[in-house]
Amino acid sequence: MNSGRKATRRGLGFWMTLALVVGNLIGSGIYLLPATLAPLGTNQLIGWLVTIGGALCLAVVFARLGAKLPLAGGPYAYASAAFGPLAGFATAWSYWTMIWAGNGAIAVAVVSNLSLIAPWIGKTEGVPALLSVACVWLLTAVNIRGVRAAGEVSLVTSALKLMPLVLLIALALWLALSGAPHVVQPPVPIAAGAIATAAGLTFWGFLGLESATVPADKVENASxxxxxxxxxxxxxxxxxxxGISLAFYAYMPTGQAAASPAPVADFLGAHFGGHVASVVAVFAAISAFGTLNGFIxxxxxVPWAMARGGVFPAWFGKESSRGTPTRAHIVSSILLSCVTLMNFSRGLGDLFQFIASVSLAAGMLSYLMAMLAAIRLLPAERLLTVVALIGAAFIVWAAWGLGEKALGYGALFVLAGVPVYWAVRLRQDAMR
Known part of the structure; x- marks a missing residue:
């Protein structure tokens, strides 16, 4: 599964790989999340701590698997090695579905932030949809050009997207050190349900922590x-x-944060002037653009690795002269473009939200399978087994937060890929 790429091609070094991880984790959502979490009060801080703890367990497991098995495909490669091709296919299918369906929302976020700077974009019918799809295909072209080009985009956008966020945290630290009075927030009872809600919301901010493991065969010194x-x-x-959550809790009233359409911009604007809102919108667009690049x-x-592993049509396993899975990119972006356009179609907004939530429920399987694969593949590492069990429990808990309906349809989404798997297997058997 890690063969087929020429060693002479320049791959991703440490900084580009780190930028891929950070760029995929920190998207445009963090610019809006403070408003969503504000009504939860102290529960949001506890939720963040729980989510960070769970994410670190997942990261430790993926890091260890990446060191021991630097195979292309990430969760798919591990599930396939541990449990066989069918389990590997189900894992990869769920993961791939989650990525291209979720990318539709990210593409929309890029244009939504741009419309804050240029309102005519949102007021002109058809323009937002066309710009969103244009972003998809621009970044698809970048990725087809080569992993190095995609890595360079991730490096630049990751550095830029951190600037306003780091500035906000630095401002909060300066306020604390200078003795500025804290905001007295209205009391919100600490409750298990509210913590679970907070953790459910904050977990989406860590989707993509496994990003470095997926193109492992393109990473220099991958282990x-x-x-x-x-x-x-x-x-x-x-x-x-x-840091951002603590800053808002300490220095912005809950009601103000909850009602703000651009909480990060409002927080910085209160100290640097209202004109900062447009600047922050630019950085939010860059943030979403960088995340879209990484997930594209x-x-x-993923489909390239599946095809090379024999569980997806071999057509997807073909590469360009640059060593990129051009066919897999094109098909994935066609699907992504359809989902993006569907989000802008009149009367289909609810359908898009439904598909996104179902695909996310289906995608949880890939994380769970990676945890179970670690237990199966590295049985001698007892501490890792404990960490993997905690990570698996966290995934089950987070998936439960999506609701039975989403999980039920998510399971059907995974099962819908089974005929594809068997068709490929039957074709392979017939050719023998």
Whole structure:
């Protein structure tokens, strides 16, 4: 599964791999999440701590698997090695579905933030949809050009997206050190249900922590770089997320934060002037654009790895002269474009939200299978087994938060891929 790429091609170094992880974790959502979490009060801080703890367990497991088995495909490769091709296919199918369906929302987020700077975009019928699809195909072209080009985009956008977030945290630290009075927030009872709600919301901010493991065959010195980038990227992201949440809790009233359509911009604007809102919107668009780039890289790599593993049509396993899975990229982006356009179609917004939630429920399987694969593949590492069990329990808990309906349809989504698997297997048997 890790063969087929020429060693002479330049791959992703440590900084580009770290940028891929951080870029995929920190998207446009963090610019809106403070408003969503504000009504939960102290529960949001506890929820962040629980989520960060769970994410670190997942990161440790993925880092160890990446060090021991630097195979292309990430969760798919591990599930296939541990439980066979059918389990590997189900894992990859769920993961791939989650990526390309979820990318539709990210593409929309890019244009939504741009419309805050140029209102005519949102007021002109058809323009937002066309710009969103244009972003998809621009970044698809970048990824087809080569992993190095995609890595360079991730490096630049990851550095830029951190700037306003780090500025916000630095401002909060300065306020604390200068003795500025804290905001007295209205009391919100600490409750298990509210903590679960907070953890459910914050977990989406860590989807993609396994990003470095998926294109592992393209990473230079993968057995060292992949685990380092996975752990450092997850820790760095957790620090940024928690720092922002603490800043809002300490220095912005709950009601103001909850009612704000752009809480990060409002927080910074209160101290640097209202004109900062447009600047933050630019960075939010860059943030979403960088995240879209990283996940488009993954949505091409997963079907390529499946095809090379013999559980997906071999057509997807063909590469360009640059060593990129061009066919897999094109098909994935066609699906992504359809989902993106569907989000802009009149009367189909609810359908898009339904598909996104179902695909996310289906995608949880890939994380669970990776935890179970670690237990199966590395039985001698008892501490890792404990960490993997905690990670698996966290995934089950987070999936439960999606609700029975989403999980039920998510299971059907996974089962819908089974005929594809058997068709491929039958064709292979017939050719023998």
């Amino acid at each position: 060292t770089v992949v685990p380092r980038a996975t752990l450092i990227g997850t820790v760095l992201t957790g620090v940024v997320y928690l 890289l993954l949505q091409g790599e």
